Amino acid sequence: MIESLLIANRGEIARRITRTARALGIRTIAVHSDVDAAMPFVREADEAVCIGTAPAADSYLRQDRLLDAARATGAQAIHPGYGFLSENADFAEAVVAAGLVWVGAPPAAIRAMGLKDAAKARMIAAGVPVTPGYLGEDQSPARLKTEADAIGYPVLIKAVAGGGGKGMRQVDAPGDFAEALASCQREAAASFGDDRVLIEKYILSPRHIEVQVFGDMHGQVVHLFERDCSLQRRHQKVIEEAPAPGMDAATRAAVCDAAVRAAKAVDYVGAGTIEFIADGSEGLRADRIWFMEMNTRLQVEHPVTEAITEQDLVEWQLRVASGEPLPKTQDALSITGWAMEARLYAENPATGFLPSTGPLDVLRFPSGVRIDSGVEEGGDVTPYYDPMIAKLIVQGATRAEAASRLAAAAGGTRVWPVRTNAAFLARAAAHPDFVAGRVDTGFIARHADALIPTAEPSPAIVAAAAAAIVPAAGNDPWTALRGFRSNATPAMRVAVEVAGQPYLTDPASLPDAAVVDGVIFARGEAWPFGERRADHLAGASEGDGALLAPMPGRVIAVPVVEGLRVARGERLLVLEAMKMEQALVAPFDGVVAELKAVEGAQVTEGMVLARIVTGED
Structure with a gap:
């Protein structure tokens, strides 16, 4: 067995690997950027090495510094986690060449499967x-457009070297192709250093089914059944589950056998996932899964597979990398119960899922739930890395039970002042169609109105905030007589501010709400509140044409200049933060009177980037 392990990653997955390594008696070495020095994954390792500054390109993607850290600490092996260099064949080869054990797929297999066309x-x-x-070498926009037209819309543009939803765009009509292609290529180049793409037919009722496979150095390959990752937003997975709803035994055998054939075709070793797209319009069928x-x-999403198979997949990785045979044969693996995982992101659904950064003054999870998290209360969410705060993992005897537990787990999560998608997750897990298993990749878009919380608090939240301000109203006769007059109605009206807005309401308790440090938490939402200020303005003035940065990030495109006349909805600039692009458009017809945005510049939330006026002056 490996005796010492350098974890070439950060956050949640680094903590996850450390947990299993410690159980196996393996010494762990963490690497970190300067801004991550106080993170839990650094503290929990046996040893830690700083490898650079905050940008991943200056730290977690520096192969030379990772190898130097391994040599300096006497590490015997390197585990790359996921993301960063986990699927970089050159790094894998460099690790082996340095006389270290690579806890990952063979470089040849990475290369064989890393480019989607090959x-x-x-x-x-x-x-x-x-x-x-279309998988061709001709990458000219004209050829790609011709192929897309021939395939028939809708089509999917995908980065050849892509992953994680990056460099991917759905195109529904020919007129949208050119802009989608340019954006896809730009994102692919920034994320992977490779702007090549392929074109696929977009399945109208798609289900995302993936199979966990595992191979060892002795030629054995097994599968650990399937997962359904159909609940996605912008091609990014949101909720995953295992097994897949509606999967019968015959279809499961067909898709899992195909996955094993795929792994064997590249002499696969270690943990891997074969991803399939299924046409779910008539249920899951073996002849409609590709x-x-x-x-x-x-x-x-590996924890849901761990839950239903009762196996530790990181332990499997470490044993296989040590040269041991697979811990289980295929006939010894079976499915028990149902598991679901939701990704808790630092983002605000009410503002179009814009990223949210800042301190985690409150970060609390309900009991009875497996929480895989890279941060803790009192820490920070920075703009430098992936915005996932935690994974909420639940298990039940049935799918309905697992869904109920997931909804409760998301609804009981408390985070502040960073905004999250907790309420969105709770609503998704409790939606009747989700509970019934009627899911495909269009689920979120179809039900967005029911899933996305509004930017305004509900009357129940306002009433609960008022009740928190006057908690003793029912027992204190002086408070209870506030506003008393002869023949008045018995209701007590309370002036309260929630999220900075004034309300006058009757106080009422909310059974599933909790109050922590001036914030009311309920059903995954978080609302700051307090007594109404006397100087609070009744309303805000109409916008003056100023475009403010909706999030901290980097300006990556400014296609306009000062003095240019623009139309309402026209793109003025593009920001990038946490690997996502956000376009800012003209709020009305007018002229660009002021332009402060500069391509390549970093901006902070609320910064004025441009101003549009209706006249020429």
Whole structure:
């Protein structure tokens, strides 16, 4: 067994690997950027090495510094986690060349499956069904447009070297293709250093089914059944579950056998995931499930597979990398119960899911839930890395039980002042269609109105905030007589501010609400409140045409200049934060009177970036 392990990653996955390594008696070494020095994953490791500054390109992606850290600490092996360098064949080869053990897929397998076009060609040769599309070398916009037209819309543009939803765009009509292609290529180049794309037919009722596979150095390959990752937003997974709803035994056997064939075709070793796209319009059928890609690493959603199989997949990785055979044979693996995982992100659904950063003054989770998190209360969410705060993982004897527990877990999560998608997750897990298993990748878009909380507090929240201000109203006769007059109604009206807005309401308790340090938490939402200020203005003035940065980030495109006449809705600039692009558009027809945004510049939330006026002056 490996005796010492350097974890070439950060946050939640670094803590996850450390937990299993410690249980196996393996010494762990963390690496970190300067801004991560106080993070839990650094403190929990046996040893830690700073490898650079905050940007990943200056730290977690520096292969030379990672190898230097391994040599300096006497590490025997390197585990790359997921993301960063986990699927970088050059790094894997460098690790092996340095005389270290690589706890990951063989470099040849990474290369074979890392480029989506080459991987599909290899799968076709192995008899694995793939979706129709264009995988050609000609990457000219004209050729790509011609191929998309021939495939028929809607189509999906995907970065050849992509993953995690980056460099991916759905195009519904020919007129939208050019802009979507340019954005996709730009994002792919920034994320992967490779702007090549492929075109796929977009399935109208798509289900995202993936199979966990594992191979060892002795030629054995097994599967650990399937996961359903259909609940997505902008191609990013939100809720994952195992097994897949509606999967019968025959279809499961077909798709899992195809996954094993795919892994064997590249002599796979270690943990991997074969991803399939299924046409769910008539339920899951073996003849309507096609190979999409292979992830040659551990997946973010691996805990749901661990839950239903009662196996520790990180332990499997470490044992396989040590040369041991797979811990279980195929016939010894089975499914028990149902598991679901929700990704808690630092983002605000009420403002279009814009990223949220800042201190975590409050970060509390309900009991009875597996929480895989990279941060803790009192820490910070920075703009430098992925915005995931935690994974909420639940298990039940049935799917309905698991869904109920997930809704309760998300609803009972408390985070402040960083905004999160907790309420959104709670609503999704409790939605009748989700509970009934009627899910596909369009679920969130279809039900957005019911899932996305409003920017305004509900009357119940306002009433609960008022009740928190006068908690003794029922027992204190002086407070209870506030506003008393002869023949008045018995109701007591309280002036309260919630999220900075004034309200006059009757106080009323909310059974599932909690108050922590001037914030009321209920059903995944968080609302700051207090007594109404005497100088509070009744309303805000109409906008003056100023465009404010909605989030901290970097300006990546400014296609306008001062003095240019623009139309309402026209794109003025593009920001990038936490690997996401956000376009700012003209609020009305007018002229760009002021332009402070500069391409490549970092901006802070609320900064004035441009101003539009209706006239020429």
